[in-house]
Amino acid sequence: MSKIKVFLVDDDSQWLRTMQIFLGNFPDLTVVGTATTRKEAVRKALSLAIDVILMDINLTETRYDGIFAAAEICQFKPVKILMITSFDDEDIILNAFAAGAVNFIPKTQYQVIPEATRATYHNRSPIEIVLRDYSRLKEAEQIQSLTRSEREILALAERGLSRTQISRTLHKSEQTVKNQIGSILKKLDVKRLKEAIIKVKTKGIIRPNNSIKKD
Secondary structure, three states: OOOEEEEEEOOOHHHHHHHHHHHOOOOOEEEEEEEOOHHHHHHHHHHOOOOEEEEEOOOOOOOOHHHHHHHHHHHHOOOEEEEEEOOOOHHHHHHHHHHOOOEEEEOOOHHHHHHHHHHHHOOOOOOHHHHHHHHHHHHHHHHHOOOHHHHHHHHHHHOOOOHHHHHHHHOOOHHHHHHHHHHHHHHHOOOOHHHHHHHHHOOOOEOOOOOEOOO
């Protein structure tokens, strides 16, 4: 019997150990790896053979770290992500779906994780279509509001350029670039430019070769 290969991501190492033991009781599931940080999760997820990722939304650095990790992973690898969350915030859950998650369950309901994992793997998540479509509409609305110059700034920032370097490249003052970055953050409802980059990359505005999608 082919086993579903599961990858666990949570900043609580004790929870990871407990979940490894728990899932080990099910013959159709096998844990192929674990991670406790966003960086470790992305690095391992891209190198391991994985069917389903169980991802805690709230990792070490920020409240949304699990969502950003999901977005980065889904950009490069077609893998199914089941979000494990301690929150009941609708926006957080919808953002998780926008990032690429296909299912979610409350962390307190650990006993249903095996069946939720199977449902995720076999595309049997009933809530997936409704939430993802709603999320897609919300994301599209935000991204369409970006001007071409704002997308240019995002593309340059994605390449690692500083605000000063961006202003020189675009022949704009640093204050103008600062103002445009502020506008980007407001439109995409994020607090940092890096978060905006991830959010937009998942929607194809910034291409892997850093070209700009035309309006």
